[in-house]
Amino acid sequence: MTKRAGRDWNERERSVFRSVGRSLGMALDRAAKDELLRTQNASLQAQTHSLEAFAQLSADLGAQEDRYALIRRAQEVALSLLPTGFAVYYEPETTPDGARLWRLKSQVGDMGNPELQRIVDAGLDFGRTLNLITPWRTGEPLYQNSYAQDTDGLTQAKGVGATACLPLLENGAPAGVFCIVQSDARTWTPADRSLLSSVTRSLALALDRARSVTELRRYSAELERSNAAMHGANEELEAFAYSVSHDLRAPVRHIAGFADLLRKALSSELDANPKATRALNIITDSTAHMNELIDAMLNLSRTARQELHVGPVDLNDLVRGVQTDLGPDLRGRSVQWRVSDLPAVQGDAALLRQVLSNLMGNAVKYTARRPEALIEIWAEAHPHQWTVHVRDNGVGFDSRYAHKLFGVFQRLHRPEDFGGTGVGLANVRRILARHGGSWAAQGALDQGATFSFSLPRAD
Secondary structure, three states, X not given: OOOOOOOOOXXXXXXXXXXXXXXXXXXXXXXXXXXXXXXXXXXXXXHHHHHHHHHHHHHHHHOOOOHHHHHHHHHHHHHHOOOOEEEEEEEEEEOOOOOEEEEEEEEEOOOOOHHHHHHHHHOEEOOOOHHHXXXXXXXOOEEEOOOOHHHOOOOOOOOOOOEEEEEEEXXXXXXXXXXXXXXXXXXXXXXXXXXXXXXXXXXXXXXXXXXXXXXXXXXXXXXXXXXXXXXXXXXXXHHHHHHHHHHHHHHHHHHHHHHHHHHHHOHHHHOOOHXXXXXXXXXXXXXXXXXXXXXXXXXXXXXXXXXXXXEEEEHHHHHHHHHHHOHHHHOOOOEEEEEOOOOEEEEEHHHHHHHHHXXXXXXXXXXXXXXXXXXXXXXXXXXXXXXXXXXXXXXXXXXXXXXXXXXXXXXXXXXXXXXXXXOHHHHHHHHHHHOOOEEEEEEOOOOOEEEEEEEEEOO
């Protein structure tokens, strides 16, 4: 037997083999990179498609307010990003006999199984349908890569592959269950789960927004109706007050006129009849008071109708003007005014002058029995408003009845002790309300009173 000697490779042959090996390695590496690039491109295209779909979903959800139209649009978007299947949305419902069922509220896509469709349309048992009750109760999605028929007790579930059921939350509470069903079994990837979670979150936000918009629209409509009714009632009330005030003047004039005629006709006899004289004086005084009340009612009515001319108002100027007007009431009296520097506010100068005239006039009136009257006026600064106080050392009032002071014809002192109509503070309240301001009163019997009001700052 002859043994064949091995062949030695020369350097040139070895170099050729090394080149071929390197070329083959580079080709395999390039092929691997090409495959990776194709995979990355496919993933990028899928992500781009998802982003485009979500952008369109956001636009569609933002333009729609109908509940089930929003759900249907979300179902369409979810299906467009997944393989073949259908989407269903269920909500629990109680039947007239007290049974609870899952009712199909929205469906996109064909089940491809008429028998299954009939069963679903009739309603599914609330507690038995685990694919729905589980996410409803736990608040977490339930994914099945391959649908198990015993999950819901549906033996007719032909054509059902993978299933994903997610709870749809509204205001943090479950409102229904959003399901995607695939025709074939498949593994739900993290990307799939993230996609469906994003869809349901976007849908929940859209439903919350739609409900808020609907409630706001309903509230606005109710408020508009309420404002219209209130406006009509105010107009009728003001017209009534104006009409009554004018209609009352004629009989009051007649009473006053005939009282004067009686006084003139019986002038010689009245000296010997003090009772008749007193009766005529009461009639005359009462008619004068009635005229004051009529004027006050007309002034109150005009205040409600008068157009506001809002601008900066220097309260110092108003106080000085009111002090001048009150000059005749101060003759023969010792009254000390302590007026601090007051600010400028936003408001109607003429109406705010009425406010100060009422408050300062009351301070003068209710200090009439004091040998030394003291009236103080000052202001306090707040971030968005000024609060002005008018304090006196007069007779004061029982603080338990402070809430009555700003009502029409509400008085806490007897008319024979202090005159007035009982309308002034009601007018103050109406003026301040029209300015968006507030008012308050504090006092104690025989210890004076403080009246305060707040108005927007001018700066």
